[in-house]
Amino acid sequence: MSDLQDIRTALRRFTAERDWQQFHSPKNLAMALAGETGELVSLFQWLGEEESRNLPAARLAEAADEIADVQMYLVALADQLGIDIAQAVAGKMVKNAAKYPVDRFRGSARKYDDPLED
Amino acid sequence: MSDLQDIRTALRRFTAERDWQQFHSPKNLAMALAGETGELVSLFQWLGEEESRNLPAARLAEAADEIADVQMYLVALADQLGIDIAQAVAGKMVKNAAKYPVDRFRGSARKYDDPLED
Amino acid sequence: MSDLQDIRTALRRFTAERDWQQFHSPKNLAMALAGETGELVSLFQWLGEEESRNLPAARLAEAADEIADVQMYLVALADQLGIDIAQAVAGKMVKNAAKYPVDRFRGSARKYDDPLED
Amino acid sequence: MSDLQDIRTALRRFTAERDWQQFHSPKNLAMALAGETGELVSLFQWLGEEESRNLPAARLAEAADEIADVQMYLVALADQLGIDIAQAVAGKMVKNAAKYPVDRFRGSARKYDDPLED
Numbered sequence: 001m002s003d004l005q006d007i008r009t010a011l012r013r014f015t016a017e018r019d020w021q022q023f024h025s026p027k028n029l030a031m032a033l034a035g036e037t038g039e040l041v042s043l044f045q046w047l048g049e050e051e052s053r054n055l056p057a058a059r060l061a062e063a064a065d066e067i068a069d070v071q072m073y074l075v076a077l078a079d080q081l082g083i084d085i086a087q088a089v090a091g092k093m094v095k096n097a098a099k100y101p102v103d104r105f106r107g108s109a110r111k112y113d114d115p116l117e118d
Numbered sequence: 119m120s121d122l123q124d125i126r127t128a129l130r131r132f133t134a135e136r137d138w139q140q141f142h143s144p145k146n147l148a149m150a151l152a153g154e155t156g157e158l159v160s161l162f163q164w165l166g167e168e169e170s171r172n173l174p175a176a177r178l179a180e181a182a183d184e185i186a187d188v189q190m191y192l193v194a195l196a197d198q199l200g201i202d203i204a205q206a207v208a209g210k211m212v213k214n215a216a217k218y219p220v221d222r223f224r225g226s227a228r229k230y231d232d233p234l235e236d
Numbered sequence: 237m238s239d240l241q242d243i244r245t246a247l248r249r250f251t252a253e254r255d256w257q258q259f260h261s262p263k264n265l266a267m268a269l270a271g272e273t274g275e276l277v278s279l280f281q282w283l284g285e286e287e288s289r290n291l292p293a294a295r296l297a298e299a300a301d302e303i304a305d306v307q308m309y310l311v312a313l314a315d316q317l318g319i320d321i322a323q324a325v326a327g328k329m330v331k332n333a334a335k336y337p338v339d340r341f342r343g344s345a346r347k348y349d350d351p352l353e354d
Numbered sequence: 355m356s357d358l359q360d361i362r363t364a365l366r367r368f369t370a371e372r373d374w375q376q377f378h379s380p381k382n383l384a385m386a387l388a389g390e391t392g393e394l395v396s397l398f399q400w401l402g403e404e405e406s407r408n409l410p411a412a413r414l415a416e417a418a419d420e421i422a423d424v425q426m427y428l429v430a431l432a433d434q435l436g437i438d439i440a441q442a443v444a445g446k447m448v449k450n451a452a453k454y455p456v457d458r459f460r461g462s463a464r465k466y467d468d469p470l471e472d
Contacts, residue, residue, distance in 0.1 A: 002120075002121045003120045003121060003122050003123075003203075003204040004121050004122065005121075006204070007204070007207050010207075010211060014211065014214070014215070017220050017224065018218060018220060018223045018224050018225075019224055019225040020223075023282050025167035025168070025170050025171055026162060026170040026171060026173075026181075027162040027165055027166075027167050027170035027385075028167065028281055028282060030158055030159045030161070030162045030170075030385070031159060031162075031277050031278070031280065031281035031381075031384070031385060031388075032278070032281045032282075033155055033158065033159070033188070034155050034156070034158075034159045034273075034274055034277050034278075034385075034388045035274045035275070035277055035278030035281060036274070037151055037152050037155040037188075037270075037274060038152070038270055038271045038272070038273060038274010038275060038277070038278070039271070039274060040148055040151065040152075041148045041149060041151070041152045041267050041270050041271055041274070041395075042267070042268070042270075042271030042274070043148070044144060044145040044148045044149075044267065045264055045267035045268045045271060046259045046264060047145055048145075048403065049143035049145050049146065049402065049403075050143070052143050052144040052145035052148075053143055053144060053198065055144075055199065060199060060200075060201070063144075063199055063201065064199075064201045064206040064209070064210075065206065065209075065210055065213075067192060067195065067196050067199075067201055067203060067206055068203070068206040068207045068209065068210035068211075069210065070151070070155075070188075070192055071192060071203055071206070071207050072207060072210070072211075074185060074188055074189060074192070077185065078185050080171065081173065081178060081181055081182075081185075083178070083181065083182045083185055085121075085185060085186070085189055086121040086124070086125070088182040088183065088185055088186040088189070089125050089128075089186045089189050089190060091182070091183075091186065092182075092183055092186035092187065092190070093128060093132065093186075093190075095183075096132070097132070100136060102135045102136060105136045105138075106135065106136050106137055107136075107137040141400045145267075146399055146400060148267075149263075149266070149267060149270075149395050149396070149398065149399035150396070150399045150400075152267075152270045152391075152392055152395050152396075153392045153393070153395055153396030153399060154392070155388075155392060156388055156389045156390070156391060156392010156393060156395070156396070157389070157392060159277075159385050159388050159389055159392070160385070160386070160388075160389030160392070162385065163382055163385035163386045163389060164377050164382060164386075166285065167284070167285075238356075238357045239356045239357060239358050239359075239439075239440040240357050240358065241357075242440070243440070243443050246443075246447060250447065250450070250451070253456050253460065254454060254456060254459045254460050254461075255460055255461040256459075261403035261404070261406050261407055262398060262406040262407060262409070262417075263398040263401055263402075263403050263405075263406035264403065266394055266395045266397070266398045266406075267395060267398075269391055269394065269395070269424070270391050270392070270394075270395045273387055273388050273391040273424075274388070276384055276387065276388075277384045277385060277387070277388045279384070280380060280381040280384045280385075283381055284381075285379035285381050285382065286379070288379050288380040288381035288384075289379055289380060289434065291380070291435065296435060296437070299380075299435055299437065300435075300437045300442040300445070300446075301442065301445075301446055301449075303428060303431065303432050303435075303437055303439060303442055304439070304442040304443045304445065304446035304447075305446065306387070306391075306424075306428055307428060307439055307442070307443050308443060308446070308447075310421060310424055310425060310428070313421065314421050316407065317409065317414060317417055317418075317421075318414075319414070319417065319418045319421055321357075321421060321422070321425055322357040322360070322361070324418040324419065324421055324422040324425070325361050325364075325422045325425050325426060327418070327419075327422065328418075328419055328422035328423065328426070329364060329368065329422075329426075331419075332368070333368070336372060338371050338372060341372045341374075342371065342372050342373055343372075343373040
């Protein structure tokens with residue numbers, strides 16, 4: 001059983017019931033994802049790093065809702081593109097492991113690199 | 119077995135092997151997520167909606183990698199916050215169903231609303 | 237007289253009056269900028285390209301407010317970094333002109349490139 | 355003379371010379387803005403707040419280029435919408451001053467609010 005596939009199934013039904021497929025081009029869904037990510041990042045903008053690790057309950061609930069929004073649009077976008085997210089992640093992890101070999105990156109600050117990404 | 123939990127397990131190992139937990143405050147991960155979302159959205163910026171539905175293979179592969187990056191940072195962020203993504207999505211879907219009742223939103227363009235979101 | 241400098245002067249006063257400098261690290265301002273950009277992009281997410289060229293008055297007023305927010309955080313960020321925006325733009329335009337020579341890029345669709353950017 | 359208008363004039367020429375107006379719908383420009391903002395925010399994602407105030411020269415030059423990119427797309431977007439940025443900022447500042455009265459917001463942390471924005 002896959003929870004990403006469960007989300008996809010639920011979203012397909014939600015969208016079809018409202019006849020919203022017409023709006024859900026990959027271009028539009030990518031924009032919606034950017035909008036939701038903006039809301040998520042704004043929750044943390046005035047917090048110190050330590051504060052961001054200790055959110056009060058109300059703020060944590062907001063973060064959960066925003067994370068859910070990002071996840072839903074990401075699944076909807078991948079679905080429109082015919083991309084299997086779990087597979088895409090597995091493939092990217094192989095690339096990342098090759099790109100950031102443990103012996104060269106371990107414990108190193110490299111603050112001016114972006115460790116996890118291209 | 120849950121694929122979101124699988125991703126979380128793999129990311130925890132990847133991060134611990136490199137001793138990168140020190141960088142992974144929720145604040146920083148939210149920023150990284152915003153950066154990756156920016157890369158994803160930029161793939162679609164000059165395409166028409168129809169073109170975005172028919173990406174050439176190379177562009178589709180790029181999109182898969184960027185979707186993977188967003189997914190990984192989203193899982194890492196939720197993990198740091200102690201949020202269960204599948205649960206958060208389930209909760210948000212209940213709210214969305216109440217907010218966008220089928221009979222009032224079905225087939226309606228409502229182009230100046232944001233159908234799926236707050 | 238420079239309007240970017242006018243905005244900077246007004247923002248410095250606004251911030252100082254409220255004693256908000258403490259929150260305005262470049263890191264935090266970059267996040268705030270991302271949040272505002274997310275709000276701006278979300279205004280266009282369900283619109284076709286032609287619709288986006290013909291916004292109704294209320295939506296246009298929202299866009300003006302969001303553009304103002306992005307502009308203000310961009311000025312505040314540049315100010316904290318000691319960057320002169322007009323100068324930075326002039327420098328980037330020289331690079332862009334070299335990168336996208338007219339004879340090679342004119343009229344070409346190149347939809348899978350990002351014409352204006354790195 | 356206005357430096358925002360100077361940028362607009364230079365961008366109009368740059369775009370016209372390459373016949374890129376066809377790509378520059380407000381929708382597309384908003385996406386491009388989001389992509390550039392993502393690049394800008396990613397420069398700061400692994401830095402502490404204090405580090406973000408003391409960028410090494412190479413990183414500062416990158417930030418200047420990214421700030422220039424954001425500024426250019428913001429001007430291009432406002433131009434397509436017929437919005438005067440300086441005017442929009444002036445209008446938003448009046449709203450912000452009313453929304454955040456000095457006596458109620460001065461010196462207050464209010465970390466879980468977004469001081470400068472809606």
